[in-house]
Amino acid sequence: MCPQHITTKERLAIPRQEMPSQSPDVRNKNFKEVNLGYTPELARKEALRCLQCKDPACVKGCPVNIKIDQFIKYIADGDFLGAARKIKEDNVLPAICGRVCPQEDQCEKACILTKKYTSVAIGNLERFAADHERETGNVELPAVKASTGKKVAVIGSGPAGLSCANDLIQLGHAVTVFEALHELGGVLVYGIPEFRLPKEIVKQEIEGLKQLGVKFITNVLAGRSVTVDELLNEEDFDAVFIGVGAGLPWFMGIPGENLLGVYSANEFLTRVNLMKSYQFPNNDTPVFNCKGKNVAVFGGGNTAMDAVRTAKRLGAEHAYIVYRRSEAEMPARLEEVHHAREEGIEFLMLMNPLEFVGNEQQWLTGAKCLKMELGEPDESGRRRPIPIKDSEFILPIDMAVISIGNGSNPLIKQSTPDIEVSKRDTIVVDLNTMATSKEDVYAGGDIVTGGATVILAMGAGRTAAKAIHKKLMGIATHE
Amino acid sequence: MTFALIRKARKSPLSYEIKKQMHKIVSATFLAENIKKIEIEAPRIAKKRKAGQFIMLRVNQTGERIPLTIADADPEKGTITIIVQGMGKSTKELNTKEAGDTISDIVGPLGAPSDIENFGTAVSIGGGVGTAIAYPTAVALKKAGNYVITINGARSKDLVILEKEMKAVSDEAYITTDDGSYGFHGFVTQKLQELIDSGKKIDYVLAIGPIPMMRAIAEVTRPYNIKTMVSLNPIMVDGTGMCGGCRVTVNNETKFACVDGPEFDAHQVDFKNLTDRNKLYLPEEKQSAEAFAHKCKLQ
Numbered sequence: 001m002c003p004q005h006i007t008t009k010e011r012l013a014i015p016r017q018e019m020p021s022q023s024p025d026v027r028n029k030n031f032k033e034v035n036l037g038y039t040p041e042l043a044r045k046e047a048l049r050c051l052q053c054k055d056p057a058c059v060k061g062c063p064v065n066i067k068i069d070q071f072i073k074y075i076a077d078g079d080f081l082g083a084a085r086k087i088k089e090d091n092v093l094p095a096i097c098g099r100v101c102p103q104e105d106q107c108e109k110a111c112i113l114t115k116k117y118t119s120v121a122i123g124n125l126e127r128f129a130a131d132h133e134r135e136t137g138n139v140e141l142p143a144v145k146a147s148t149g150k151k152v153a154v155i156g157s158g159p160a161g162l163s164c165a166n167d168l169i170q171l172g173h174a175v176t177v178f179e180a181l182h183e184l185g186g187v188l189v190y191g192i193p194e195f196r197l198p199k200e201i202v203k204q205e206i207e208g209l210k211q212l213g214v215k216f217i218t219n220v221l222a223g224r225s226v227t228v229d230e231l232l233n234e235e236d237f238d239a240v241f242i243g244v245g246a247g248l249p250w251f252m253g254i255p256g257e258n259l260l261g262v263y264s265a266n267e268f269l270t271r272v273n274l275m276k277s278y279q280f281p282n283n284d285t286p287v288f289n290c291k292g293k294n295v296a297v298f299g300g301g302n303t304a305m306d307a308v309r310t311a312k313r314l315g316a317e318h319a320y321i322v323y324r325r326s327e328a329e330m331p332a333r334l335e336e337v338h339h340a341r342e343e344g345i346e347f348l349m350l351m352n353p354l355e356f357v358g359n360e361q362q363w364l365t366g367a368k369c370l371k372m373e374l375g376e377p378d379e380s381g382r383r384r385p386i387p388i389k390d391s392e393f394i395l396p397i398d399m400a401v402i403s404i405g406n407g408s409n410p411l412i413k414q415s416t417p418d419i420e421v422s423k424r425d426t427i428v429v430d431l432n433t434m435a436t437s438k439e440d441v442y443a444g445g446d447i448v449t450g451g452a453t454v455i456l457a458m459g460a461g462r463t464a465a466k467a468i469h470k471k472l473m474g475i476a477t478h479e
Numbered sequence: 480m481t482f483a484l485i486r487k488a489r490k491s492p493l494s495y496e497i498k499k500q501m502h503k504i505v506s507a508t509f510l511a512e513n514i515k516k517i518e519i520e521a522p523r524i525a526k527k528r529k530a531g532q533f534i535m536l537r538v539n540q541t542g543e544r545i546p547l548t549i550a551d552a553d554p555e556k557g558t559i560t561i562i563v564q565g566m567g568k569s570t571k572e573l574n575t576k577e578a579g580d581t582i583s584d585i586v587g588p589l590g591a592p593s594d595i596e597n598f599g600t601a602v603s604i605g606g607g608v609g610t611a612i613a614y615p616t617a618v619a620l621k622k623a624g625n626y627v628i629t630i631n632g633a634r635s636k637d638l639v640i641l642e643k644e645m646k647a648v649s650d651e652a653y654i655t656t657d658d659g660s661y662g663f664h665g666f667v668t669q670k671l672q673e674l675i676d677s678g679k680k681i682d683y684v685l686a687i688g689p690i691p692m693m694r695a696i697a698e699v700t701r702p703y704n705i706k707t708m709v710s711l712n713p714i715m716v717d718g719t720g721m722c723g724g725c726r727v728t729v730n731n732e733t734k735f736a737c738v739d740g741p742e743f744d745a746h747q748v749d750f751k752n753l754t755d756r757n758k759l760y761l762p763e764e765k766q767s768a769e770a771f772a773h774k775c776k777l778q
Binding site for chain 2: 180181182190217218219220221224225226245246247248249251257258260263264266267270271274275276280281282283284285286288289361362409410411
């Protein structure tokens with residue numbers, strides 16, 4: 001079909017193209033990426049489904065307003081590099097966002113086709129364009145403006161920091177990114193598993209920033225190795241962007257949480273992803289030996305799905321999601337839930353843990369749970385789970401992973417008391433500029449919002465970059 | 480926004496390598512069998528560190544991140560000193576390093592610094608390699624005007640470390656050995672009890688060493704209500720306040736040793752839970768250590 005001569009009726013007749021993936025019983029035993037990506041044929045076919053709306057709702061549905069209609073047209077026309085170029089005008093990490101963005105709640109939800117048909121697979125197409133550009137060795141770097149002589153420090157090399165650094169370097173500022181861990185990428189490397197986001201892709205996106213001139217320094221923990229004030233006053237940075245991400249994990253505060261075999265999702269995932277403990281003993285860091293064991297992950301978000309699917313891949317006999325509400329209330333992406341179920345993850349809904357029980361050596365043996373039923377909606381709009389009387393039982397498990405969210409890292413607050421924080425210890429900013437209460441200091445990502453998404457953090461990084469540029473160049477803002 | 484394309488990225492998707500600033504070892508000498516003093520270049524840390532703080536260190540690209548207390552630092556030279564006892568694979572591997580070798584990653588200074596003030600009479604107790612960790616705090620306590628008593632315990636004479644350094648910062652310095660081959664014959668707890676019984680007014684005790692020792696010290700001072708601090712060594716992963724693996728129970732609350740500690744009130748620490756949790760990876764630690772020993776034999 002020629003894209004110029006296809007009728008709307010013909011477009012509507014094309015079904016949404018399925019994302020090719022590893023078969024579930026193969027992939028649940030390896031850490032290779034689940035989704036394999038569209039072929040050029042599948043991508044063009046999917047792109048033809050786009051109606052090229054005059055006023056595309058999808059663009060407004062995207063937190064960084066990628067020109068979705070335009071890049072899809074490039075794909076339909078077979079100009080895949082043109083598509084990648086168009087995306088990168090608004091999104092610096094398309095190979096990552098194409099994989100981990102919750103498109104069904106953003107651009108794809110807004111797609112006009114959603115009402116009567118199924119939406120265009122925008123995420124799959126974004127990923128295709130970015131992968132095509134990278135795999136064919138055609139990654140193009142944007143121009144960098146003449147040096148402004150200004151220096152900006154970016155704290156944290158996660159999605160917020162990377163997008164902020166990218167915009168600032170292009171505007172001609174000298175940018176140094178400080179990372180606390182030994183690897184760059186933040187949550188993209190310690191949190192999101194290899195099977196959902198290959199680390200090689202993260203490395204290559206960061207490599208692009210290095211080639212633009214961004215300086216990266218690992219093993220620097222802000223608040224301990226260096227403070228925000230020292231960056232401004234002693235190291236002569238003109239502005240600082242704080243994108244340090246989420247902090248220490250929350251626990252449930254129930255008895256037995258310190259038994260052996262009870263992990264936070266952060267620790268479990270960090271061991272496996274960052275420290276590569278799935279390759280123990282070739283890598284020195286061990287992790288709980290899941291082989292033939294029963295593992296329960298408590299929580300219903302994307303991190304919980306990542307953890308439970310990781311446990312399954314490490315050989316767990318039974319890998320459960322235990323969630324106190326019903327599946328409809330789970331915050332995880334539909335695709336992740338769907339993938340998890342295909343891989344043999346067992347979903348135990350409407351179940352609330354009361355206590356962890358262990359043996360004499362203090363190893364976990366089970367979780368005492370209570371069955372729940374749904375009552376009236378609560379403040380979050382979700383139906384409140386109510387305990388069913390006398391429904392207590394013990395779920396026999398060898399390992400528990402608690403995945404109910406994170407608090408804020410206290411180090412910035414402790415070391416920089418003049419930055420205003422909320423009751424939850426998140427940093428308070430002006431959302432138009434991401435400026436904090438401290439002059440020349442900006443913040444964005446999970447340290448501002450609490451646990452959120454990669455794309456929201458990226459959007460915040462870009463907003464901050466724009467404001468930092470205006471401030472440094474003395475450009476008046478009219479907001 | 481204009482988006483002119485000026486050049487193409489290097490066509491080397493798989494040749495990507497992280498360019499790292501490695502940390503060079505300036506000097507490395509054994510203080511006793513299996514206990515090595517290593518001075519490493521780490522200028523940022525040398526400038527910032529305070530007594531009681533630690534680093535996370537990764538020997539090489541496949542290594543674990545291990546916490547090690549900073550024993551000393553020279554901000555001018557830009558170096559820090561650690562004192563390492565070869566226990567498991569990672570520490571044994573670290574102890575094979577010599578001057579001129581490099582360490583892949585070091586981050587720090589981590590943890591809250593020791594709470595230093597003029598308490599009056601302060602007793603610093605170090606057990607085994609814990610002496611190295613107690614040393615910088617003893618220095619700081621002396622500087623703050625305390626009458627400093629140090630008690631350093633070892634199994635036998637040849638395992639006694641930092642004797643000269645400790646003596647230099649102490650108003651009274653004692654060595655104890657389990658086998659009586661040097662100094663006081665007995666445990667550090669017995670020496671401390673002896674000091675208390677002699678009528679000496681003790682205002683502050685810092686105890687660093689194996690968990691059973693710290694636990695025993697807590698029981699010695701508890702009846703006298705002497706403020707007693709211990710430096711805890713739970714298993715850590717990132718050490719930066721992210722993973723929650725280093726949680727310890729203090730005063731029935733969950734605390735994180737990497738950001739809330741590592742020093743805690745000895746009378747409030749749940750030592751049993753810490754002992755249990757530190758056994759989490761015993762089989763894996765054994766497997767790694769044996770493989771490493773085998774590899775060393777082959778070389």
